[in-house]
Amino acid sequence: MSGDDIDDIALGRWLEANVEGFAGPFELRKFPSGQSNPTYRIVAASGEYVLRRKPFGPLLPSAHAVDREYRLIAALYPLDFPVPEPLALCDDPEVIGTIFYVMELARGRSYADGALPDFDSDTRRRMYEQLIDTLAHLHAIDPDRAGLGDFGKPGNYFERQVMRWTRQYRDSETDYLPEMERLIAFLPETTPKQSRTSIVHGDYRIDNVLFDGDGTLAAVLDWELATLGDPLADFSYLAMQWAMPADGGAGLAGLDLAALGIPNLRDIAERYSERSGVPVAGQLDWYFAYNLFLLAGIVQGIKKRVIDGTASHSSAAEMAKRVPMLAQAAWRFAERAGA
Numbered sequence: 001m002s003g004d005d006i007d008d009i010a011l012g013r014w015l016e017a018n019v020e021g022f023a024g025p026f027e028l029r030k031f032p033s034g035q036s037n038p039t040y041r042i043v044a045a046s047g048e049y050v051l052r053r054k055p056f057g058p059l060l061p062s063a064h065a066v067d068r069e070y071r072l073i074a075a076l077y078p079l080d081f082p083v084p085e086p087l088a089l090c091d092d093p094e095v096i097g098t099i100f101y102v103m104e105l106a107r108g109r110s111y112a113d114g115a116l117p118d119f120d121s122d123t124r125r126r127m128y129e130q131l132i133d134t135l136a137h138l139h140a141i142d143p144d145r146a147g148l149g150d151f152g153k154p155g156n157y158f159e160r161q162v163m164r165w166t167r168q169y170r171d172s173e174t175d176y177l178p179e180m181e182r183l184i185a186f187l188p189e190t191t192p193k194q195s196r197t198s199i200v201h202g203d204y205r206i207d208n209v210l211f212d213g214d215g216t217l218a219a220v221l222d223w224e225l226a227t228l229g230d231p232l233a234d235f236s237y238l239a240m241q242w243a244m245p246a247d248g249g250a251g252l253a254g255l256d257l258a259a260l261g262i263p264n265l266r267d268i269a270e271r272y273s274e275r276s277g278v279p280v281a282g283q284l285d286w287y288f289a290y291n292l293f294l295l296a297g298i299v300q301g302i303k304k305r306v307i308d309g310t311a312s313h314s315s316a317a318e319m320a321k322r323v324p325m326l327a328q329a330a331w332r333f334a335e336r337a338g339a
Contacts, residue, residue, distance in 0.1 A: 006096045014095050018088040022046050028169055036302075037066055037224055038211030041105065049087065053100035057311055067091055068151075069223045070101040071197075075146045081137065082209075097334075104220035114241055114250040114262075121261025123215040124131050130217040131206060135238065136275035138220075139198040139231035148199060154230025156194050158290060161229070162187045165297040167297050172297075172304035177325035183293045184339045190286060196278060198231040204238050206250055231278045236287030239265060243288060285337040292330030299323050 006028060015022045026044035028051070052066055070176040085104040094101050116124045143149050147158040153160060166184050201208075202225025210219045243267040244251030258262050263271070268278040303320030331339070 001174070011096050011227045012091060013312050015044075015088075015102065018048070018090070020087070022049075027077075036298075037069075040287060047104040050084065050103050050105050051100055052103075054098040055094065055305070065224070066099060066101055068226070070103075072148065072151065072223050073103065076138075076141070076199075079141060079146060082134065082217060082223075083223075084219055104209055106221070108212045108218035110207045110221075112180070112207045112211055112250065113248055115246060115250050115255060115260060116262075119215055121259070123261075125261040125263060127211060127215045127217070128268070129271065131209065131238070132263075132271050133275055134209070134217055134220065135201075135204055135234055136272055136278075138201065139196075139234070139276045139278060141199055143197065143199055143228055146199070148228065151199070151226075152197075156191060157197070157200070157229030157233060158194070159188065159192045161233070161294065162191065162290070165294050169297040169300055172301045174300070174303060174307060175323075177324055177327045179324075179331040180283050180293075180296065183289065183327070183330055183339070187290060187293060188335050190337065190339075192232075192243050192286060194230045194260055196231060197228050198278075200227060200229045200231060200234045202226050202234070204234045205241065231276060232280070232287060233276070233291075235269075235272055235276075235280060236284055237291045237294075239268065239284060240288055240291055242268070243284075283337070285333045289333035289337055289339075292326050292333065296323055296326035296330060299326060 002069040008028070012026065015026070016024070022044060023046040026042050029043060031041060031043045032041045032166070032226045037052050042050045042051055052069065054066055067089060070086055076083045077085055084106040087102045087104060089099075089101040107281055111118070116127060119127065131199060143151060151332055169180065176334050201220065201223060203222055208220065208222045210221065213220045238312050241250045242252050245253050246255045252262065255262070272278070273280050299319055300323050302316050303323055306317050307321050
């Protein structure tokens, strides 16, 4: 047994029967990231692969839908969108105890530090421009032509997501946070109108993409929250990177962006609008409040799994402490948006 008590023998039989060219022996190596859906590198005689599975144990009804992830990357891969090649989906939980899928191992590296200290200024600019252009490419894909016309529900995306994450938060709530209560009241009453329906990633940020050694974007990862919705959800979520303080993470506020070669917020808004055809409003405060509310809900779910003993990320307990800070930051942006 290895990889969180996954039955290697049962998994090996399934891989040989369902992944073309697969040959053992193999071993599983769990990636340190991927706290929501546990993710493993499969090192086999035939090559290297990636396995993503649902967590074991009791789960929230709509969370951890790895089968949706698989369907999405299977639709995007033939369109030359940078996702790993999907190889096989196992929707039978009896094989290893939960459903899972296997894809190719995308080569490249993710960068958690938005300042990208490993690169020169010209490469940094090119990397950020690729980040924006890839998002615009995603939002320009016609969901119907991609076979994803039913991938999300009709209606206003933000209304739907606020309702969803309110439910998710309530299902995993462990403490009373006044800012979350205020946001739960404010956001549904002030939801912007939606002008376009696109495929949205739901967690599009610099450390969810891989770049190769020369700074070329190689793959977009972690599609667990993807759906159909308002493209401004993705753009504003990425744009928060420019509003959050630089602390060695993705945040860029306070850095000398011009000296680093990193485009400023106005530059990325203009570039995104030009390439996607989606106008970006000059006022992003409501969207920032919404995205921080969503992030607080995600981290609250991790906190609940820490308490329940089902969290899979080594730093999940530390992440769980961030919920009040995220709620407070979200409320500050809500106040700027008129709350």
